[in-house]
Amino acid sequence: MSLRPAAVLLAALAAALACDAGLEPEPVCARGLIGLCGIAHYTGTPPAETEAVFVVAFHTYPRSCADLLALPPNFQPFPPPPLPRPYADSAAYSVPLTAGRYEWVVAVWKKPGTPTFTTNDTSLFRVAGQYPDSSNRAQAGAATVPAGGAVSDIDIVVDFDSLRPVTDFVTCTAAP
Amino acid sequence: MHRRALIGLVGLTLTAPLPATAVAQGAGGRAGGVVRGEVRDPRGAPIRGAVVGVPGTTLYTFTDAGGHYRLAPVAPGEIHLRVAAIGYAPASATVTLADSAGADFTLEPSPLELTPLDVVSTKVPHFGEPATSVAQLTEQEIARRAVNTVDEAVDKAAGVQILNGQINIRGSTGYVQGLNSRVLLLVDGVPMNQGDRGGINWDLLPVDQIERVDILKGAGSSLYGSAAFGGVVNLTTRDVPTGTHARVRATGGAYADPPHPEWRFRNTTGLEGGVDLSGSYGTETAGGRVAVGARHSDGYREQDERDHWQLAGKGRWQMTPRTRLDVSGAWAVDRYQVPLSWCRRGECADSGQVYQPFKVDTTELGARTDSRKGYVSAQLRTVASERFAWQARGSWLRTHFTDYRRSATEFAVANRFGVEIRAEAHPDAARTVLVGGEGTLSDVQSDVFGTHTQSELGAYGESGQQIGRAHVTAGARLDYLAVDAGSMTAVVSPRIGGTLPLADGTLRASVGRGFRAPTMAERFVHTFALGFEVIPNPNLRPETGWSAELGHTTPVLGAARIDAALFWTEARELIEPQLILVVDTATMDTKAKIQLQNVTRARIAGLDATVLVAPIPDHLTAMLAYTYLATRPILAFRPTHLLTLTGDYAPGGTGGAWSVGADFRYASRPQRIELEGFVDERRVAVKVLDVRAAWTHGPVELRLLVANALNYMYNLVPETLEPVRTISVTAVWSY
Numbered sequence: 062m063s064l065r066p067a068a069v070l071l072a073a074l075a076a077a078l079a080c081d082a083g084l085e086p087e088p089v090c091a092r093g094l095i096g097l098c099g100i101a102h103y104t105g106t107p108p109a110e111t112e113a114v115f116v117v118a119f120h121t122y123p124r125s126c127a128d129l130l131a132l133p134p135n136f137q138p139f140p141p142p143p144l145p146r147p148y149a150d151s152a153a154y155s156v157p158l159t160a161g162r163y164e165w166v167v168a169v170w171k172k173p174g175t176p177t178f179t180t181n182d183t184s185l186f187r188v189a190g191q192y193p194d195s196s197n198r199a200q201a202g203a204a205t206v207p208a209g210g211a212v213s214d215i216d217i218v219v220d221f222d223s224l225r226p227v228t229d230f231v232t233c234t235a236a237p
Numbered sequence: 238m239h240r241r242a243l244i245g246l247v248g249l250t251l252t253a254p255l256p257a258t259a260v261a262q263g264a265g266g267r268a269g270g271v272v273r274g275e276v277r278d279p280r281g282a283p284i285r286g287a288v289v290g291v292p293g294t295t296l297y298t299f300t301d302a303g304g305h306y307r308l309a310p311v312a313p314g315e316i317h318l319r320v321a322a323i324g325y326a327p328a329s330a331t332v333t334l335a336d337s338a339g340a341d342f343t344l345e346p347s348p349l350e351l352t353p354l355d356v357v358s359t360k361v362p363h364f365g366e367p368a369t370s371v372a373q374l375t376e377q378e379i380a381r382r383a384v385n386t387v388d389e390a391v392d393k394a395a396g397v398q399i400l401n402g403q404i405n406i407r408g409s410t411g412y413v414q415g416l417n418s419r420v421l422l423l424v425d426g427v428p429m430n431q432g433d434r435g436g437i438n439w440d441l442l443p444v445d446q447i448e449r450v451d452i453l454k455g456a457g458s459s460l461y462g463s464a465a466f467g468g469v470v471n472l473t474t475r476d477v478p479t480g481t482h483a484r485v486r487a488t489g490g491a492y493a494d495p496p497h498p499e500w501r502f503r504n505t506t507g508l509e510g511g512v513d514l515s516g517s518y519g520t521e522t523a524g525g526r527v528a529v530g531a532r533h534s535d536g537y538r539e540q541d542e543r544d545h546w547q548l549a550g551k552g553r554w555q556m557t558p559r560t561r562l563d564v565s566g567a568w569a570v571d572r573y574q575v576p577l578s579w580c581r582r583g584e585c586a587d588s589g590q591v592y593q594p595f596k597v598d599t600t601e602l603g604a605r606t607d608s609r610k611g612y613v614s615a616q617l618r619t620v621a622s623e624r625f626a627w628q629a630r631g632s633w634l635r636t637h638f639t640d641y642r643r644s645a646t647e648f649a650v651a652n653r654f655g656v657e658i659r660a661e662a663h664p665d666a667a668r669t670v671l672v673g674g675e676g677t678l679s680d681v682q683s684d685v686f687g688t689h690t691q692s693e694l695g696a697y698g699e700s701g702q703q704i705g706r707a708h709v710t711a712g713a714r715l716d717y718l719a720v721d722a723g724s725m726t727a728v729v730s731p732r733i734g735g736t737l738p739l740a741d742g743t744l745r746a747s748v749g750r751g752f753r754a755p756t757m758a759e760r761f762v763h764t765f766a767l768g769f770e771v772i773p774n775p776n777l778r779p780e781t782g783w784s785a786e787l788g789h790t791t792p793v794l795g796a797a798r799i800d801a802a803l804f805w806t807e808a809r810e811l812i813e814p815q816l817i818l819v820v821d822t823a824t825m826d827t828k829a830k831i832q833l834q835n836v837t838r839a840r841i842a843g844l845d846a847t848v849l850v851a852p853i854p855d856h857l858t859a860m861l862a863y864t865y866l867a868t869r870p871i872l873a874f875r876p877t878h879l880l881t882l883t884g885d886y887a888p889g890g891t892g893g894a895w896s897v898g899a900d901f902r903y904a905s906r907p908q909r910i911e912l913e914g915f916v917d918e919r920r921v922a923v924k925v926l927d928v929r930a931a932w933t934h935g936p937v938e939l940r941l942l943v944a945n946a947l948n949y950m951y952n953l954v955p956e957t958l959e960p961v962r963t964i965s966v967t968a969v970w971s972y
Contacts, residue, residue, distance in 0.1 A: 083921050084950040084958070086499045087591040089582060100589040147599060150586030213589075 089153035090213040096158035097204050099192070099215035101144055101168065102151045105222030110172040113143035114189060114219060116156050118163040122201060126180045126233035134178075141169070148219070160208040165201045166192035168219045180233050187224035190217045269310030269558065272332060274340040276300045276320055280892045284344060286376060286448055286473075287322035293666035295626035301478035307521060310558045312623055320344065323375050346855050346891050368710055368734025368747040369457070370788055370802045370845060372396060374450040376475075381885065381898060383929060383942040383967045385488060385511065385532065387447060388439035391470060393900060394452050395862030395881055396845045400874055401954045402439060406454050407804055408841045408866040409467020411874040411911070412954050416758050416833070417812065419780070421457070421464040423471040425565060427614045427632045430464050432653030432679035433686055435756035438610045438636060442472060442567050443530050443547050445486045445513040449473040454845065455804060456751025456784035459714045459732035462675060462695045466751040466780060467806075474565060477517050477524035477553050483972040486513040490965025492537040493948050495595050499588050502595045507535035509965070511545070525552040536574070537961045539596045540604070543573035560619040568611035575604040575640070578956035581917060592917060594950065594958040601643060610636040627660040647764065649683030651757075667703035671712070672696075681757050685764045687773075689757045692719050699732075709735040718754045718779065728752045728779055742791025745802075753780045759812055759833045767915050769816070771831045778835050782808035788845075796854075801846040811837035813873075814911055831912075840869045855890040859883065873911045874954065876904040876923070894934060900927040904953075916955040923951050923959075938969040 090098040097118065117136040123129045133139075137158045144154050168190040176182045192215050194202035204215050227233065276287045283304025290297030290308065300306045300322075308318075313334050321327040325344035332338045372394045379390045392399040399405070400412045410419040417435045421428060430437060450472055457465035492507035511532030518524060532545040549567040556562055580587060580596040587593050614632035621627065632655045639648040659673025677693040699712025713731040734747030755777035764771050788802030815834045820827050843866040850859045864879040885898035904923035910916070926949075930941045941964075948962035 082496070082950060083924070084594060084919065084952065086497045089587075089589045089591060098589070145583035149599070151588055152583055153587050153589035153591075 088213065089155055090211050094155055094157065094211040095160065095206065095209060096138075096156045097163075097166065097206055097212045097215045098153065098155040099213065099217060100151050101154050101190075102216065102218045103148045104218060104220045107148045107221045108170075108172070108224070111148070111221075112171050112173045114148060114168060114170050115141035115143050116154055116166065116168050116217065117141045118156065118158055118204070119165040119167070120161060120163055122164040123231050125231055126183065126227070129227055129231050130176075130178050130180065130182050132178045144168075148221070155211075158206050160206045160210075162203055162205045164203050166204050166215055166217070167201075168217045170219075170221070170224050183227050183233055186227060188227060188230060189221065189224055190219045192217050269312050270334045271307060271309040271337045271558070272311055272316070272318065272334065272340060273305070273307050273337065274342065275304045276306065276322070276342045276344060277304050278325070278892070279343055279345060282892055284322050284325065287320055287325070287342075287344070289318065289320050289342075291316055291623065292319050293669075294623040294663050295620050295661055296623055299476060301476050302482060303478055303480070305479060310620060323373060324377070366708075366736045366738075366743045366745060366790070367453075368708075368736055368745050369786060370396075370454040370745075370800075370804075372452040372454065374452075376448045379444065379447060379450070380938070380940070380969070381896070381929065381931065382900070382927070383488075383931075383940040383965065384444060385509075385965075386439055387442060387444050387450075387472065390444055390447065391439075391450055391452070393881070393883075393902075394450070395847050395860070396454060396864040396879065397452060398876070398879060398904060398953075401957055402437070404437065404468075404470065405874070406452065406468035407806075407843065407845060407864065408868060408872065408875040409806070411813075411872055416762065417753070417756050418464060419466040419468075419753055421461050421469045423461075423469060424612070425474055425563070425614070426471065426616070427612075427630060428461070428464075428653075428655055428677070429612060429634055430653075431636050431651060431756075432634060432691075433636070433649050433651035433681035433683065433756065434758040435464060435753075438569075438608075440545060440547075440569055440571060441610055441612065442474065442569075443513050443528060443549060445484070445515070445530070446474050446528055446549055446551075447472050448475045454802075455747070455786050456730075456732070456749045456782065456806070458716075458728075458730035458751040459712050459749050460671075460697055460699060462677075462697075462714060462716050462730075463693060463718070463728075463752060463754040463779070466753040466782060474549075474551060475526070477519040477526050477551060479519045479521060479524065481516075481518050481972075482526075483516045484514070485970045486967065487511070487969075488965055488967040490942075490963050492535070492960075493962035493964075495961070496948050496950065499590055500593060500595050502539045502593075507537055509534035509963070515549075519553070521555065523552070523554045526550060536576070537595075537963070538576050538579075538958060540574045540602060541576045543571065546570045559621065560617065563616045563618075564614070566611065566613035569609070571606075571608040573606055573608070575601075575606055575642075576957070577601050577604060579917070579958060581956075592919065592956075594952070604640070604642045606638055606640050608636075608638045610634070624663050625660070627658065629656075629658045631656050644765070647683070647685045649681055649686055649758075651679065651681040651683075653677065653679045669701040670698070671700070672698040679757065685762055686758050687761045687763070689721050689761055691754070691757050692722075693717070693754060707735055707737045709733070716752070716754075720757070720760065720775075726754075726779060728754075728781065739791075742789055745788045745790075746786065748783065748785045751782050751784055751806075755779065755812060755833075762833070766831060767912065769829060769831045769915075771814075772819070774832050774834060777812060777833065778810050780808065780810050780812055780835070782806050796850060796852055798849045799846070800849075801844065803844055804842065806839075806841040808837070808839045808841060810835040811839055813837050816912065816915075837870070837872070839872055840867075841872070841875075842867050856888070857884070857886045859885075871909045873909045874907050876907050878903065878905040880904075895930070895932055897928075897930045899929070901925070902927075910955055918955065919952070920955070921951050923953070924949050925951070925959075936971045938967075938971075940967040940969075941965075942967070 119136045170187040170189040174185045192202050194200040276284045285302050287300045289306045318330045320342045326347040384390045388399050404420045422437045453469040457469045489510040513530035515528035517526030528549045530547045534543050547569040551565040554562045580593040584598040585596045612634040616630040618628045634653040637650045655677045657675040662670045675695045680690045682688045695716040697714035701710040711733040716728045718726045730750045732749030737744045761773045784806045786804045790800040819830050845864045847862045860883040862881040880903040882901040887893045887896040902925045906922045926946045927944045928946050932939045944963045
């Protein structure tokens with residue numbers, strides 16, 4: 062008889078310990094993604110003429126408008142998929158890319174208009190944010206997409222109150 | 238068995254004459270005499286809710302909070318009294334009565350004793366094993382679990398699962414957003430399913446006013462009519478004891494933070510709390526009680542705050558020694574934010590997650606529901622003689638909700654009026670006959686359900702007969718249903734059952750037909766859900782089904798009791814939501830829409846078993862309840878395995894100051910959900926552990942509850958997270 066309470070308690074303990082965690086977080090970087098993903102943290106108020114925000118990546122940091130705006134483009138993916146609305150708080154994003162090192166991962170704001178892939182396009186686009194270097198957040202950081210895999214935690218702050226013209230980053234012959 | 242357990246008849250005395258009122262109304266003694274007394278445990282503590290009666294007659298009553306009972310009118314002569322209470326060995330006594338007599342009883346604790354008492358409010362015999370499985374929750378069990386709402390209490394019963402407010406007994410009900418219920422709710426025997434949706438407002442009554450919950454498993458339509466397709470739940474509210482009494486119950490608690498930082502949604506700790514106050518005064522002739530209460534919860538999720546206010550009252554009047562009138566009512570007001578579905582990627586600040594179970598879609602931020610509901614009921618019972626009694630009741634249930642959404646505001650106001658009259662006859666000690674008639678008129682006024690009425694008329698009869706050692710009952714009910722005064726639909730619901738005492742227990746078996754009339758909400762709903770238009774279907778037919786059960790209960794080695802039942806339901810015309818393609822005749826466009834249709838022919842079968850163990854009687858008890866369910870085709874929201882493991886330990890025995898306990902509940906992952914492909918299909922098994930401790934000193938009780946102690950994250954219906962770990966303290970003072 063004395064074993065029965067112990068047996069009951071052991072059964073209860075075993076049942077309790079059998080608990081796993083149930084539902085668990087599931088990061089956006091889903092299985093099968095080849096590219097990069099992260100979280101876009103939105104600050105400021107999106108301008109009324111906002112058409113889209115998207116993230117693109119350059120293998121090498123562009124030095125000129127020609128590097129920035131050319132066909133075939135120097136950035137991936139093309140055409141770039143817009144980030145999901147609403148542009149508030151924070152949201153996950155994923156960008157499919159080929160494997161390799163990317164020196165500039167940038168969030169681009171676009172207003173309505175058709176790109177011509179000339180320097181005239183500088184009026185359509187603004188740099189809304191970039192993936193920063195971990196040691197110097199004012200500078201661009203590099204991300205490396207492994208072969209057949211994805212790199213995560215490429216978080217970018219998208220600041221709608223500080224949309225910067227591309228001429229802040231590259232030299233262009235035409236006025237923005 | 239019961240004779241062996243007969244113990245402790247400590248007082249059997251002829252007592253003083255009746256009070257003047259009773260004597261005056263005795264009509265020269267024709268009204269009969271009175272038997273009074275007390276029922277207590279060996280420590281002298283009163284046992285509330287024990288049934289005292291004369292088997293085979295109309296005479297029965299319950300003990301009040303002080304353990305007192307009063308049985309009348311009893312014919313002079315020798316009478317055989319019987320007393321039973323859950324958790325105690327029953328007792329009997331023979332009393333010789335002139336005008337009045339007294340009989341006090343002391344019942345020995347017997348945790349394995351599960352004698353069903355007044356099973357589901359007097360429509361079945363008051364003593365003896367019923368032919369259908371019954372689960373009961375006593376006031377002590379409800380208090381021990383320190384739950385705050387009635388559905389939390391019911392959810393702990395064996396073989397029962399509450400799915401987001403919708404009750405599922407033995408797989409009868411899935412989950413249809415509260416648009417129906419295949420389980421009938423009674424409050425003191427009065428039907429309380431909503432007039433429009435047929436669902437159940439579990440917050441209609443404060444849990445502190447509930448004395449006992451009886452759950453009849455399986456089809457009960459032969460006595461209860463529509464909605465008793467899968468079972469019947471009866472809430473017995475506290476009776477009004479003699480003398481002056483008061484009770485205060487206060488509770489406060491805190492919700493745990495999400496277990497993963499990615500799921501954090503606020504920087505503060507969510508709190509909950511509430512208070513219930515009640516006071517009563519009663520004499521032997523009349524009495525009344527009023528209860529008020531309020532509750533607030535910050536919620537455990539985003540947009541999950543809720544406020545609740547309630548008022549409840551009950552009165553009794555022994556109009557004559559033969560006639561008693563009971564009146565009760567309640568009014569509850571709720572304002573709760575609506576979490577709706579959890580956030581999926583892109584619908585909120587998802588922090589890089591595919592889904593955020595603690596957050597909601599930002600497009601529905603600000604959604605809330607205002608809900609008001611109340612009822613009044615009156616029941617009159619006249620015991621014409623020991624052989625004949627009749628009872629009449631009238632009731633009015635009103636529900637009113639308004640859903641405030643960004644996309645739309647929806648409302649519905651519904652009334653449900655009910656009347657019933659029934660007669661109970663005992664031609665001889667071995668036979669019982671019950672006949673009755675019931676009418677229900679429901680109406681609704683709503684921008685989603687339209688303006689409609691539905692009437693139901695029913696007549697029923699059942700007879701119970703002792704045949705040798707077996708007790709056999711047979712009966713049937715005929716129901717007529719009409720919507721908007723249109724053509725009537727008739728449904729016949731027969732049932733036969735019996736019990737047979739064996740050397741090692743009792744065998745029971747029953748076969749019956751259940752049905753459920755479509756609710757007005759199901760017929761006429763016109764709204765939008767999951768991005769689809771939901772269109773009405775006025776031609777819905779009643780759901781029907783044949784249910785059978787074979788059960789056996791037996792004691793084992795004096796330290797355990799096993800109850801097992803095989804159940805089987807063949808259901809027809811089940812009403813389920815269907816995604817259909819509809820061609821717009823004007824534009825010839827084809828659109829997908831949702832409509833409720835009679836579609837499913839299903840078989841629901843399984844095993845329901847309960848093992849109650851008392852290895853150290855009066856100190857340690859444990860219960861294991863298991864339900865295995867198999868459905869063909871696979872029905873949505875039905876777990877194949879449902880297991881509840883409960884243990885309680887009281888170092889000082891029953892009545893001691895301290896006790897600790899735990900509940901563990903497991904439900905397997907449902908194989909199917911509705912509208913797969915259109916909702917987040919993520920779901921897991923349920924594995925929830927609740928632990929509790931209690932301290933009692935005189936009129937004060939303190940209870941600590943850690944619900945979901947392991948902070949297990951799970952959902953029962955799509956995109957709706959169930960509660961996180963919640964630590965609460967409840968203090969009760971009774972006078």
